[in-house]
Amino acid sequence: MGTYFSGIENYREGKGVRTFGRTELERIFQKCGVEEYHFYYPYPDYKFMTMLYSDEYLPGKGELSNNLRNFDRDRLLLFDEKEAFDGIVEDGLFSVFANSYLAVIGSGFDTKYVKYSNDRAPEYAIRTEIAIDKSNPASRLVVKKYPLGQAAVEHVRGMETAYERLSEKYEGSPLKVNTCKLIEEGASFFGQFEFVYGTPLSELMDRCLEKDDLEGFRGYFRQYVERISYNSQYPAADFDLIFSNILVESPSENEMPGEDRWTLIDYEWTFGEAIDTKKLAFRAVYCYLLEDEKRKKLDLGSILQELDITEKEAEEFKKQELAFQRFVTGNHRFMGEVRDLLGNKCYPVKAVLDKVYLEEKWGRIQIYEDRGEGFQEENSYFAGELLQEDEQGLHLTLRVEKGVQSLRIDPAFTDCLVQIKDLKWNKQALMLNGRASVVTSNGTRIDNTDCFVFPTQDPNLMISLEGQSFEETNCLEICMERSFVGREIALNIENAAKRRLRLRVSS
Numbered sequence: 001m002g003t004y005f006s007g008i009e010n011y012r013e014g015k016g017v018r019t020f021g022r023t024e025l026e027r028i029f030q031k032c033g034v035e036e037y038h039f040y041y042p043y044p045d046y047k048f049m050t051m052l053y054s055d056e057y058l059p060g061k062g063e064l065s066n067n068l069r070n071f072d073r074d075r076l077l078l079f080d081e082k083e084a085f086d087g088i089v090e091d092g093l094f095s096v097f098a099n100s101y102l103a104v105i106g107s108g109f110d111t112k113y114v115k116y117s118n119d120r121a122p123e124y125a126i127r128t129e130i131a132i133d134k135s136n137p138a139s140r141l142v143v144k145k146y147p148l149g150q151a152a153v154e155h156v157r158g159m160e161t162a163y164e165r166l167s168e169k170y171e172g173s174p175l176k177v178n179t180c181k182l183i184e185e186g187a188s189f190f191g192q193f194e195f196v197y198g199t200p201l202s203e204l205m206d207r208c209l210e211k212d213d214l215e216g217f218r219g220y221f222r223q224y225v226e227r228i229s230y231n232s233q234y235p236a237a238d239f240d241l242i243f244s245n246i247l248v249e250s251p252s253e254n255e256m257p258g259e260d261r262w263t264l265i266d267y268e269w270t271f272g273e274a275i276d277t278k279k280l281a282f283r284a285v286y287c288y289l290l291e292d293e294k295r296k297k298l299d300l301g302s303i304l305q306e307l308d309i310t311e312k313e314a315e316e317f318k319k320q321e322l323a324f325q326r327f328v329t330g331n332h333r334f335m336g337e338v339r340d341l342l343g344n345k346c347y348p349v350k351a352v353l354d355k356v357y358l359e360e361k362w363g364r365i366q367i368y369e370d371r372g373e374g375f376q377e378e379n380s381y382f383a384g385e386l387l388q389e390d391e392q393g394l395h396l397t398l399r400v401e402k403g404v405q406s407l408r409i410d411p412a413f414t415d416c417l418v419q420i421k422d423l424k425w426n427k428q429a430l431m432l433n434g435r436a437s438v439v440t441s442n443g444t445r446i447d448n449t450d451c452f453v454f455p456t457q458d459p460n461l462m463i464s465l466e467g468q469s470f471e472e473t474n475c476l477e478i479c480m481e482r483s484f485v486g487r488e489i490a491l492n493i494e495n496a497a498k499r500r501l502r503l504r505v506s507s
Helices: 022-031 081-090 150-170 201-210 214-228 277-291 293-297 300-307 311-329 335-342 349-363 487-506
Strands: 037-043 051-054 075-077 102-105 111-117 126-132 141-147 175-177 180-185 188-194 246-249 261-264 346-348 366-370 380-382 387-390 393-400 406-410 416-425 439-441 451-454 461-464 474-484
Touching: 022 037, 022 102, 075 349, 126 150, 141 150, 150 175, 150 180, 150 188, 201 214, 201 246, 201 277, 201 293, 214 277, 214 300, 277 293, 277 300, 277 311, 346 349, 349 474, 366 393, 393 406, 416 461, 416 487, 451 487
Parallel strands: 075 346, 175 261
Antiparallel strands: 037 051, 037 102, 051 111, 111 126, 126 141, 141 188, 180 188, 246 261, 366 380, 366 406, 387 393, 393 474, 406 461, 416 451, 416 474, 439 461
């Protein structure tokens, strides 16, 4: 509908279009006599879905971080949506607060989760599924990776080779590599992986940062470096050894106590060469910091020092990461890049409010009355409700008592341009030939007009009431247009006005 909060406000404007929450959809199904139905959850939304969850496989904490999909118009960011989703996920409420629903009437699917990696170059575009393994009597889950087109066939076929090479490399180490085998399926095939239970290493590290437990974080990081360093000269390495690609599982109650099991679950970017451990570790930390603003409390400098990485090396690694991303995407654009290219903005509400508050602070108008003792703070007041604004500008209507000799109007509390458009005393015009001769200021008048530039945070206009006739009640009306400008712009305008004045005088 292109309006703000229509659904949240229950479509009170009633334009004939509405979508339903899960409860209402279920009510409709039951009313129609539908007994079997299943819900799936497109993410980030139904228009440009990249992932599909189900009640059998719901998102985990930290997964829902790609929420800015305003391709058709600007939008407001009212809160940290990733953090909000994390809370929703922890409370088990995702099925209620999901952005979109796919409701299937009848039998559900064996597939419980799908992710489309289709913002890559065609030769690397794949589909990842988590599905019921029908070949397993216990109906355990299994992970499948399919090529999205003929161009990506070799990429998927290479995953089995990557598993074999990495298994050789890490044999006897405390880092396990998730199994992979190629399965032929008619005319097509897929790479099949074991479904591994555990907590992403990134989430364990997040928990440490949330508790300000930097030592705990460093403990995990040192274990990570130690495990990936094993047999580092072996001519094969997974370039994508980031924290979220490692699952950590503690021994169950039925098992002998021992170390946590660390399993590398995703290794599609394995190359047939040795890669320096500190390059892999730097990339893991760098990607980790980029994924979440709250991780910025981590001091990257201390991590670089621990890895013995110089600033020059770090900059080179960042360039290599950018080159790798371009290698993966080819001529494709990430959806976030597309949104940026379209030019639609996302405005954080705090930044908007801060700007409003700042402009209100800057834009307050203060009026001083001189009763023969000069302008004093105790004889001043703010315009408040006396100020009205329309397309013509700012309108002030001031009641002036007898004994007031002059007025000072401070039009703002920052550098600005002010144009006086109308000035009246008791309904009589004080402007002659478009100029108010009773007005002076601490700014610079531009070209013999009633436009003033103020390169100061204390601009003021002085209006002399000398010679004006006073009645029992008196009224000063002023209409002016005001624009805030930066100090440098204000000074440039002032200097230009002064140069033109000198030229006129000299001629």
